[in-house]
Amino acid sequence: MERLSHTNKKGYTRMMDISEKNENIREAIARGSIYMKKETLRAIKEGKIKKGDVLSVAQVGGIMGAKGTSSIIPMNHGSNIFSVDLDFKIDGENCKIDIAAIVRTYGMSGVDMEALTAVSAAALTIYDMCKDMDNEMFISDIHMVKKSGSPSGDFYFTGSDKSTSCS
Numbered sequence: 001m002e003r004l005s006h007t008n009k010k011g012y013t014r015m016m017d018i019s020e021k022n023e024n025i026r027e028a029i030a031r032g033s034i035y036m037k038k039e040t041l042r043a044i045k046e047g048k049i050k051k052g053d054v055l056s057v058a059q060v061g062g063i064m065g066a067k068g069t070s071s072i073i074p075m076n077h078g079s080n081i082f083s084v085d086l087d088f089k090i091d092g093e094n095c096k097i098d099i100a101a102i103v104r105t106y107g108m109s110g111v112d113m114e115a116l117t118a119v120s121a122a123a124l125t126i127y128d129m130c131k132d133m134d135n136e137m138f139i140s141d142i143h144m145v146k147k148s149g150s151p152s153g154d155f156y157f158t159g160s161d162k163s164t165s166c167s
Contacts, residue, residue: 015075021108026149028103030115032142034123035096040134051129055088058125062086065121066103066114077109112147
């Protein structure tokens with residue numbers, strides 16, 4: 001039986017050795033959504049959330065999440081991140097905010113986990129900022145959209161986005 005890539009000869013978990021990989025430009029794009037009540041979405045748009053500007057704080061939360069990925073994902077190689085950006089799209093029809101994160105680096109390891117963590121942290125920040133108004137928010141559909149720069153080739157998400165109607 002072939003040994004797993006993240007286990008040593010004794011079968012214990014280890015971090016994979018990437019020292020032989022070539023450095024190159026790597027990019028990852030992830031997306032996700034946070035669903036909420038109409039009133040909560042309206043309060044965000046109108047700047048009426050008591051804790052402040054929700055989307056600007058979520059932007060910082062997402063960037064911090066990307067930068068801290070290797071401290072919370074055990075087998076993640078810490079990447080020297082060159083760029084993190086997030087985009088928020090308010091979808092009033094479906095009572096949600098769509099979040100996209102793009103992360104770039106030049107290195108031996110990809111930044112897919114950093115992009116996914118950025119989306120997750122931004123969504124959790126929105127939840128934290130708005131929970132006094134809406135405890136029924138839920139985070140959903142976090143997924144990788146695109147990944148490039150890997151020796152194994154580029155990845156493009158081929159699934160479909162889910163949507164739910166406002167209630």
